[in-house]
Amino acid sequence: MPLFSRLVSLWKKETLALMRDRHALAALFAMPAIFILVMSLALADTDAFSGKDSAAIHYTLLDLDKSRASAALEARLGNTPFSGKHPPPADTEAARRQIQAGETAFALLIPQGYGQQIVARQTPVLQLLVDPTLPHALREGFYRQVEAAHIRVSVLLALGTPEKAPAPPGAATTPMAEFEAPALAVEAVGHGDAAPPAPPSAVQQNVPAWLIFSMFFVVIPISAIFIGERQHGALQRLATQRVSFGLILAGKFLPFLLINQIQAVLMVGVGRWLVPLCGGEALILPQSAAALAALWLVSLAVSTAAVGWALFIASLAKSSEQATVLGGVGNILMGAVGGIMVPRFVMPAAMQPWTRLSPMDWALEGFHQVMLRNGGISDTLPAAAALAAFGLAALALAWLRQAARKT
Amino acid sequence: MIRLENLRYRYRPDRPWALDGVSFDIPRGSICGLLGPNGAGKTTLIALLSGLMTPQEGRMTLDKQASIAVVPQDYAFYPMLSVAENLDFFAGVQGCSRRERRARCAKALAFACLETVARRRAGELSGGLRRRLNLAIALTGAPETLLLDEPTVGVDPQSRHFLLAAVRRFAEAGGTVLYASHYMEEVEAVCSDVVIIDQGRTLVSGPLDAIRRDHARGLTLALSAPPPETLMTGWQARFPEMTAAGKALHFPRIATDGLAFLFAELAAAGVDAERVAYGAPDLEQMFMQLTRHALRD
Numbered sequence: 001m002p003l004f005s006r007l008v009s010l011w012k013k014e015t016l017a018l019m020r021d022r023h024a025l026a027a028l029f030a031m032p033a034i035f036i037l038v039m040s041l042a043l044a045d046t047d048a049f050s051g052k053d054s055a056a057i058h059y060t061l062l063d064l065d066k067s068r069a070s071a072a073l074e075a076r077l078g079n080t081p082f083s084g085k086h087p088p089p090a091d092t093e094a095a096r097r098q099i100q101a102g103e104t105a106f107a108l109l110i111p112q113g114y115g116q117q118i119v120a121r122q123t124p125v126l127q128l129l130v131d132p133t134l135p136h137a138l139r140e141g142f143y144r145q146v147e148a149a150h151i152r153v154s155v156l157l158a159l160g161t162p163e164k165a166p167a168p169p170g171a172a173t174t175p176m177a178e179f180e181a182p183a184l185a186v187e188a189v190g191h192g193d194a195a196p197p198a199p200p201s202a203v204q205q206n207v208p209a210w211l212i213f214s215m216f217f218v219v220i221p222i223s224a225i226f227i228g229e230r231q232h233g234a235l236q237r238l239a240t241q242r243v244s245f246g247l248i249l250a251g252k253f254l255p256f257l258l259i260n261q262i263q264a265v266l267m268v269g270v271g272r273w274l275v276p277l278c279g280g281e282a283l284i285l286p287q288s289a290a291a292l293a294a295l296w297l298v299s300l301a302v303s304t305a306a307v308g309w310a311l312f313i314a315s316l317a318k319s320s321e322q323a324t325v326l327g328g329v330g331n332i333l334m335g336a337v338g339g340i341m342v343p344r345f346v347m348p349a350a351m352q353p354w355t356r357l358s359p360m361d362w363a364l365e366g367f368h369q370v371m372l373r374n375g376g377i378s379d380t381l382p383a384a385a386a387l388a389a390f391g392l393a394a395l396a397l398a399w400l401r402q403a404a405r406k407t
Numbered sequence: 408m409i410r411l412e413n414l415r416y417r418y419r420p421d422r423p424w425a426l427d428g429v430s431f432d433i434p435r436g437s438i439c440g441l442l443g444p445n446g447a448g449k450t451t452l453i454a455l456l457s458g459l460m461t462p463q464e465g466r467m468t469l470d471k472q473a474s475i476a477v478v479p480q481d482y483a484f485y486p487m488l489s490v491a492e493n494l495d496f497f498a499g500v501q502g503c504s505r506r507e508r509r510a511r512c513a514k515a516l517a518f519a520c521l522e523t524v525a526r527r528r529a530g531e532l533s534g535g536l537r538r539r540l541n542l543a544i545a546l547t548g549a550p551e552t553l554l555l556d557e558p559t560v561g562v563d564p565q566s567r568h569f570l571l572a573a574v575r576r577f578a579e580a581g582g583t584v585l586y587a588s589h590y591m592e593e594v595e596a597v598c599s600d601v602v603i604i605d606q607g608r609t610l611v612s613g614p615l616d617a618i619r620r621d622h623a624r625g626l627t628l629a630l631s632a633p634p635p636e637t638l639m640t641g642w643q644a645r646f647p648e649m650t651a652a653g654k655a656l657h658f659p660r661i662a663t664d665g666l667a668f669l670f671a672e673l674a675a676a677g678v679d680a681e682r683v684a685y686g687a688p689d690l691e692q693m694f695m696q697l698t699r700h701a702l703r704d
Contacts, residue, residue, distance in 0.1 A: 233479045240457040
């Protein structure tokens with residue numbers, strides 16, 4: 001009980017001190033809310049992910065036909081700006097799993113009898129599995145490439161030279177107008193039975209990314225308060241009162257975790273209600289209780305990571321200026337590497353594996369699992385666990401840093 | 408009772424010792440002044456006594472480690488909290504029950520005469536009130552020993568007077584005090600004991616009166632001309648502690664027969680003594696003699 005009452009004293013002090021610090025409050029709440037609002041509105045009419053470098057967007061292809069036509073289609077797609085580097089999946093389920101894991105953006109399934117249908121002048125149905133996190137423009141780009149490749153294969157087949165063009169002079173020709181695009185059966189691959197939402201809007205794409213970025217910026221007020229306490233001697237005074245540094249960290253962790261959660265709710269609220277009031281699109285939140293619980297789990301894990309990181313930076317820095325530089329630059333690097341500023345799928349292929357190193361990428365993955373792939377708690381667990389582990393490791397490092405400072 | 412025996416501490420293995428064999432006793436219920444030039448090791452010593460750091464060599468015997476409180480030179484409290492909230496926090500974080508916390512806070516408020524400003528934010532207080540809050544916070548732990556590190560820096564004479572009286576009251580109630588300061592007159596006014604340290608070493612320690620008595624036979628002379636070389640050679644052999652700077656001479660200890668000898672020799676050499684000071688030096692003179700005059704920063 002004494003330990004708990006000591007913690008309560010620390011929590012109360014932390015909350016009172018923060019609630020009366022107008023600058024810290026502004027940094028914690030007003031700035032991120034304005035940031036989310038401005039970014040959502042600024043990007044509302046643009047598709048930031050318009051596939052300028054679609055070479056880095058991977059697709060995989062499952063050929064169930066094994067015909068000359070299907071081989072020709074695969075060869076044609078290989079000449080498009082999209083990159084089909086992933087090994088072909090064993091079956092449709094394996095293709096789904098690749099998309100759910102974020103390993104590939106599209107999976108094209110060429111059905112049995114594809115070649116015969118072309119010869120018979122029937123319209124084949126090509127099944128296309130799509131990562132629901134992809135924006136509309138990228139999806140359309142890929143659809144058009146598939147259609148174009150199919151028409152070309154149909155023409156060449158009709159000319160009797162599916163892999164060689166053009167046909168010899170005088171050969172029988174068929175008017176192009178008779179060749180139709182294939183029917184594309186597009187399926188956005190989410191989790192569970194519910195259909196994933198329509199292609200995400202700019203708000204749907206941006207709010208989770210900037211929410212994560214803003215939540216990590218809790219490093220600035222936390223480190224300012226922490227360093228102030230150290231510089232004014234309050235921390236030393238607590239140490240002379242036999243208050244361990246571990247207890248001080250615990251005393252800071254919970255209030256800031258709660259504040260970070262309020263921040264998250266506020267920013268989601270901005271995306272959901274304020275952005276549409278200002279002419280933007282509303283953020284769509286999951287409806288089911290399970291999905292909302294999964295969303296909260298990810299958000300809690302992000303807060304754990306952000307507060308742990310902030311306390312580590314605060315223990316490392318000797319002044320507020322140093323903390324601002326270390327924390328700010330660290331956040332920008334994590335954001336840049338982690339796909340916050342530039343989504344992972346439009347990064348160069350060589351860069352994409354590096355995104356996995358950033359906690360912000362894990363956080364984005366967690367939010368996308370819920371908000372774009374209809375995932376539940378089990379789908380968000382890997383990202384949440386990684387974020388929580390990062391936060392706790394950062395706290396441990398903060399504690400070790402203090403122990404080293406004492407000796 | 409606090410007993411330090413040959414205490415040594417250094418911040419890094421490749422750095423000189425910040426404390427290099429410090430030894431002294433502080434009797435229970437006494438106020439001991441801790442004096443030393445900047446960089447002498449006072450802050451390190453307070454950090455060791457308060458448990459912030461652990462001595463690397465030597466022994467430290469304290470009556471009851473848990474009942475030591477520090478009044479730091481900084482305003483070590485939360486400016487956003489009120490005076491009462493600060494006291495409540497620092498009492499609470501030590502694990503006091505709510506009832507005990509209230510009692511201790513009320514006592515600390517009364518001790519430092521802060522009742523009228525209890526609801527004011529600490530950041531809005533004057534320098535004197537901040538110093539009093541700094542002291543009051545230390546009392547929330549009901550300590551038996553107070554370590555005060557320059558507790559009167561930047562306050563007006565009234566506040567200083569109040570703080571010194573408060574320190575005396577604490578000692579009169581049975582508390583032990585280590586009072587680090589650069590203000591000699593404060594140390595002379597409140598301390599029964601004194602420790603002077605320099606370059607990490609104890610120069611002198613013990614009851615202030617006894618130290619004064621030991622230094623009571625000091626002689627300072629201002630001469631009309633520098634004494635002849637032959638005279639100086641003889642004096643240096645007879646009074647090895649003598650120091651000379653031009654026409655000024657100082658003899659830390661000299662008996663009455665020594666005085667007669669000196670003046671006879673001066674008269675024979677035709678040198679007049681323009682100013683003579685003999686007897687107990689004040690604390691500042693004693694401090695300067697012991698620590699030398701050179702600047703430390």
